[in-house]
Amino acid sequence: xxxxxxxxxxxxxxxxxxxxxxxxxxxxxxxxxxxxxxxxxxxxxxxxxxxxxxxxxxxxxxxxxxxxxxxxxxxxxxxxxxxxxxxxxxxxxxxxxxxxxxxxxxxxxxxxxxxxxxxxxxxxxxxxxxxxxxxxxxxxxxxxxxxxxxxxxxxxxxxxxxxxxxxxxxxxxxxxxxxxxxxxxxxxxxxxxxxxxxxxxxxxxxxxxxxxxxxxxxxxxxxxxxxxxxxxxxxxxxxxxxxxxxxxxxxxxxxxxxxxxxxxxxxxxxxxxxxxx
Amino acid sequence: xxxxxxxxxxxxxxxxxxxxxxxxxxxxxxxxxxxxxxxxxxxxxxxxxxxxxxxxxxxxxxxxxxxxxxxxxxxxxxxxxxxxxxxxxxxxxxxxxxxxxxxxxxxxxxxxxxxxxxxxxxxxxxxxxxxxxxxxxxxxxxxxxxxxxxxxxxxxxxxxxxxxxxxxxxxxxxxxxxxxxxxxxxxxxxxxxxxxxxxxxxxxxxxxxxxxxxxxxxxxxxxxxxxxxxxxxxxxxxxxxxxxxxxxxxxxxxxxxxxxxxxxxxxxxxxxxxxxxxxxxxxxxxxxxxxxxxxxx
Numbered sequence: 001x002x003x004x005x006x007x008x009x010x011x012x013x014x015x016x017x018x019x020x021x022x023x024x025x026x027x028x029x030x031x032x033x034x035x036x037x038x039x040x041x042x043x044x045x046x047x048x049x050x051x052x053x054x055x056x057x058x059x060x061x062x063x064x065x066x067x068x069x070x071x072x073x074x075x076x077x078x079x080x081x082x083x084x085x086x087x088x089x090x091x092x093x094x095x096x097x098x099x100x101x102x103x104x105x106x107x108x109x110x111x112x113x114x115x116x117x118x119x120x121x122x123x124x125x126x127x128x129x130x131x132x133x134x135x136x137x138x139x140x141x142x143x144x145x146x147x148x149x150x151x152x153x154x155x156x157x158x159x160x161x162x163x164x165x166x167x168x169x170x171x172x173x174x175x176x177x178x179x180x181x182x183x184x185x186x187x188x189x190x191x192x193x194x195x196x197x198x199x200x201x202x203x204x205x206x207x208x209x210x211x212x213x214x215x216x217x218x219x220x221x222x223x224x225x226x227x228x229x230x231x232x233x234x235x236x237x238x239x240x241x242x243x244x245x246x247x248x249x250x251x252x253x254x255x256x257x258x259x260x261x262x263x264x265x266x267x268x269x270x271x272x273x274x275x276x277x
Numbered sequence: 278x279x280x281x282x283x284x285x286x287x288x289x290x291x292x293x294x295x296x297x298x299x300x301x302x303x304x305x306x307x308x309x310x311x312x313x314x315x316x317x318x319x320x321x322x323x324x325x326x327x328x329x330x331x332x333x334x335x336x337x338x339x340x341x342x343x344x345x346x347x348x349x350x351x352x353x354x355x356x357x358x359x360x361x362x363x364x365x366x367x368x369x370x371x372x373x374x375x376x377x378x379x380x381x382x383x384x385x386x387x388x389x390x391x392x393x394x395x396x397x398x399x400x401x402x403x404x405x406x407x408x409x410x411x412x413x414x415x416x417x418x419x420x421x422x423x424x425x426x427x428x429x430x431x432x433x434x435x436x437x438x439x440x441x442x443x444x445x446x447x448x449x450x451x452x453x454x455x456x457x458x459x460x461x462x463x464x465x466x467x468x469x470x471x472x473x474x475x476x477x478x479x480x481x482x483x484x485x486x487x488x489x490x491x492x493x494x495x496x497x498x499x500x501x502x503x504x505x506x507x508x509x510x511x512x513x514x515x516x517x518x519x520x521x522x523x524x525x526x527x528x529x530x531x532x533x534x535x536x537x538x539x540x541x542x543x544x545x546x547x548x549x550x551x552x553x554x555x556x557x558x559x560x561x562x563x564x565x566x567x568x569x570x571x572x573x574x
Binding site: 007008009010011013014015017018019021022025026027028029030032033036075078079081082086088094096097098099100101102103104105106107108109111112113115116122123143146147150166169170173179182201204205207208209210211215228229231232235238240243244247250251254255258 | 297298299304307308310311312314315317318319320321322323325326329367368371372374375376378379381387390391393394395396397398399400401402404405406407408409411413414415436439440443459462463466467472475476494497498500501502503504507508520521522524525528533536537540543544546547548550551552554555
């Protein structure tokens, strides 16, 4: 224990309160999920997981979240780049509105996106004739997840980009590199850890997202049912074991992917000598 | 002599190649793509909410808002936020005080646990409460015996909201208080201030803007949470419906104008949140600048 902790008061009180609060609100409820899943047993687990409908929903949730997070990496980087490097009218307002998906309740985002991309909607009416169906298809689900995940990428990349010294680019240019080389060899490697963090956050949010997706999904069994919806329908049937199994599988896969991303992150920061925000 | 010619040549080379910036047409193309994406994905949905809300006229709009079910949803949403936000503020300050001002083992585990609610699906958050308080749950039969209603009633809605919004204030304060160090507080203690005085007169003014920022974000999420609350609310009209749940019911009943009218309230909340957030960011920047200046002088 360092000396400063003896000067300042309130360590025991604040830490004690923090631990008690976290236990009551987070840890005990979360452990209920895992304890419940232990009671199901391997056979029960297999039986539930071999249901094609549940497998399909897990597949859909993870693949839609993955594609949405990748799209967000591309457009989030583009948006952060424009906001940091260029000046254009309305920049300050757009910068503030990037956080809209954080501030707008997901149910509102859900019904608004559905109305927008439905066959009769403002955008949907132009997509329908050329054969693109967005609402009530996996494309719509992905679109909602793109909406939800965008600020994660922009807000992790933006600070790194604005802290980046242009001297590096000038030096590279003086040494004969062209713009394409500078972007691929200097700028992107520096941004890589931040992009990875943004990707991980957007992905984690997307896998579990419910409110914004549920309206645009259409919820057709085997086709547009997301995993969180399967949990809810199991709970409504009082099938707690089924709901818990889906939840545990979701949690475990998410944690495993986040762990992998952390490893990749550590490798990337060792390579570039930078840490992610 | 040769050095200046060299550097002149270099400068010319730099200018002609201009490899530190994109050509104007690339720049304009990138900005255009970014803006089109931004408009179609983020701005259009926001505009659509208000257009749809007023589609059948102002009278229908206000009728949807003064409907008793809507009013009770407004009340429940305000009540939930009024309980969840202050609790998470107290937690956030306590957690940040212990994590940022003291060294102890397991600190990184503690900060990881604080972040858990961000990576758990809201639906799973709601499910946890069903497993504990439901009729087949851990406390289900005890609660039934004592005639206490938690699930499908206000307590579960509040608990689910608290879980979802746990990290907001703490996450904002921990890096801020870590960056500020402990010297000012130590000076106050050495000069004879009590712990409480030190916190109120030294720490609080320093973290004021960060705290307000956390409260704004926490409140927006608390009022707008859908998934977790949806699992535990039971959807009883006029009783256990929050505003977002009321939007869902109206939408599923095909009363779109009413659904969007109620949505417009929540969209307004989002806009106010963003304005306050930007304002706080500007104030924070100013405070940082002032601190830097005072340190220099």
